[in-house]
Amino acid sequence: MEYISTRNNQKIFTFKDIFLKGLADDGGLFIPKSVKPFSKEEINNFKNLSYNDLAAEIINPFIGDFMSKDDLISLISKSYSNFRTKNVVNINKLGNLKVLELFHGPTLAFKDIAMQLIGNFYEHHLNFEQKKINIVVATSGDTGAAAIDALKGKKNLNVFVLHPNNRISPVQRKLMTTCEASNVFNIAIQGNFDDCQNLVKAMFNDEKFSKSINMSGVNSINWARIIAQAVYYFYAYFKVGNGQPLSFSVPTGNFGDIYAGYLAKKLGLPIDKLVVATNKNDILHRAISGGDYSQKKVMETNTPSMDIQIASNFERLLYDVKDCNSEVTKDLMIKIKNNTYKIDTEDLGKIQKNFISEMLDENETIEMIKKINDEHQTVVDPHTAVGIGAVKKLGIEKNCVVLSTAHPCKFPKAIEDAIFKTENLPNSLKYVNERKEKFELLSNDIQKVKKYVMNSI
Numbered sequence: 001m002e003y004i005s006t007r008n009n010q011k012i013f014t015f016k017d018i019f020l021k022g023l024a025d026d027g028g029l030f031i032p033k034s035v036k037p038f039s040k041e042e043i044n045n046f047k048n049l050s051y052n053d054l055a056a057e058i059i060n061p062f063i064g065d066f067m068s069k070d071d072l073i074s075l076i077s078k079s080y081s082n083f084r085t086k087n088v089v090n091i092n093k094l095g096n097l098k099v100l101e102l103f104h105g106p107t108l109a110f111k112d113i114a115m116q117l118i119g120n121f122y123e124h125h126l127n128f129e130q131k132k133i134n135i136v137v138a139t140s141g142d143t144g145a146a147a148i149d150a151l152k153g154k155k156n157l158n159v160f161v162l163h164p165n166n167r168i169s170p171v172q173r174k175l176m177t178t179c180e181a182s183n184v185f186n187i188a189i190q191g192n193f194d195d196c197q198n199l200v201k202a203m204f205n206d207e208k209f210s211k212s213i214n215m216s217g218v219n220s221i222n223w224a225r226i227i228a229q230a231v232y233y234f235y236a237y238f239k240v241g242n243g244q245p246l247s248f249s250v251p252t253g254n255f256g257d258i259y260a261g262y263l264a265k266k267l268g269l270p271i272d273k274l275v276v277a278t279n280k281n282d283i284l285h286r287a288i289s290g291g292d293y294s295q296k297k298v299m300e301t302n303t304p305s306m307d308i309q310i311a312s313n314f315e316r317l318l319y320d321v322k323d324c325n326s327e328v329t330k331d332l333m334i335k336i337k338n339n340t341y342k343i344d345t346e347d348l349g350k351i352q353k354n355f356i357s358e359m360l361d362e363n364e365t366i367e368m369i370k371k372i373n374d375e376h377q378t379v380v381d382p383h384t385a386v387g388i389g390a391v392k393k394l395g396i397e398k399n400c401v402v403l404s405t406a407h408p409c410k411f412p413k414a415i416e417d418a419i420f421k422t423e424n425l426p427n428s429l430k431y432v433n434e435r436k437e438k439f440e441l442l443s444n445d446i447q448k449v450k451k452y453v454m455n456s457i
C-alpha cells in the first residue's frame, strides 16, 4: 500500500517510512493513497475469526513488505498474550446498549491495544536495522503508560515520556513512574499537556537534534495505531451486529479512536453513524453539529484524556471531505491554526453523513456513572459515561455500541463522587502502589529537556 501526506499527495511513502516517522515533514498526517474496501464475501469470511486472526486479516494489507503475514500473526499473538480477557476485548450488555470494553490490557485503557502491537513492530524493525531509536512522547495520562509498557526492556530503544506535573491522576502517574526498566525515562514538566506536546514537537522540528538521536514518535497520529484500532469495530460488528448496520459512540479527544471507526467503514464494514462524544472541551461537538471549529482554552475536567482542543486526526477527515486535495487541505490547516476556519454547509453535510455528536458536562458525567450503576450494577469510567450519555441524549440506543475506553479504577475520584465507592486496581497491578516512583522534574524549557535526553542515552 502506498502512503501520502494530507498536505502533499505527490510524494509516495512505504509503511515502514510512515511508521517510523509518525508525522510528515510538511506537518501533514500520513494516510493511504487509496483504501480498497473488502468485498461483502471477504467480510463474511471474517465472521467467525478469533480477535487475533481477524486483526491479521485487517492489518496485513496495510503493512506491505514491512513483515510477512506469518510474522504478523505471531507478533499479534505475542502482543495480546498478556491481556486479562481471552479475545482482547469484551462486550457487555446494559439493557439495549452494548458496551465494548477495550481496557483489559496491561495499563487499563484502550491505548494498549494499538501500543502493544507498535512496541513489537519496533522490535521487528530493529532486528534488521540496529541503529538505536529514541522515542519521545507527550501524554495527558494514558498514552504514556501504554507506551512504557509496550516498549520497556526492548533492545536498542529508549522511551522518554513527558507528562504535566500534578495534572494526571495518581494511578495514571504510578503506572508510568514505577516501571523499573533501564530504557524508560519519565519526565514531569512544570506545565500543562499542551506544553509537553509543544516540547516534543519542538524536538522533532529541530532536525539536527532529532536526527542525531534517531528520534521516533508513538502519539495518536501514528497511522499504525489507527489500523490496530479499526480491528475492534469489525470484531464488535460480528459479535452483536445481527446483520444490521451498527452505530458506534466514541469518547473523543484527538479524533484517533473514532477515525479508526471511519476507516472500518471505508473498508466496507456496515456502520451507520459514528457518534463523537465530548466533554465540555467541545470543539468537535460544535464543529460536527454546526460547523464551528473555533479553538477555546482547554478546561480541566473529570475526563482528562479528552481535555484537548486540537484534535490532530481531524485533518485526515478534512482531507477526505476536500476530495483528497492536499493543496486545499494545506490552506485549510493554516486557517485552523489562525483560528479563522468555519466548516461550510456543503462540507458539513458530507461530515454529517457519517458523524453525529453530543457533549456531556462534568455533572452529567457523574450523574451518568451513578445512573448506570443504579440500573445495571456496573461501574463505568467517566470517559465511557460520556460515550453512553451521548447515545442517550441522541436517543439512538438501539443497534449502538459504546466504546468503553478505560477501566474505572484509573479515575477513582470521579467514581467516588458518583457512587461513594472505591474502585480497586486489578490484583496484577496492585504493585504500583508499593513500588518507589522514579521521574525527573524539569521546567518547561526545551534546552533543559534536550540536555536531559542527551545525557540519558
Ligand SMILES: *Cc1c(COP(=O)(O)O)cnc(C)c1O
Residues within 6 Å of the ligand: 109, 110, 111, 142, 143, 220, 251, 252, 253, 254, 255, 256, 257, 258, 305, 306, 383, 405, 406
Ligand atoms: C485517549 C483516550 C480517549 C480519547 O481518544 P482519542 O483517540 O484521542 O480520541 C478517550 N478515553 C480514554 C480513556 C483515553 O485514554
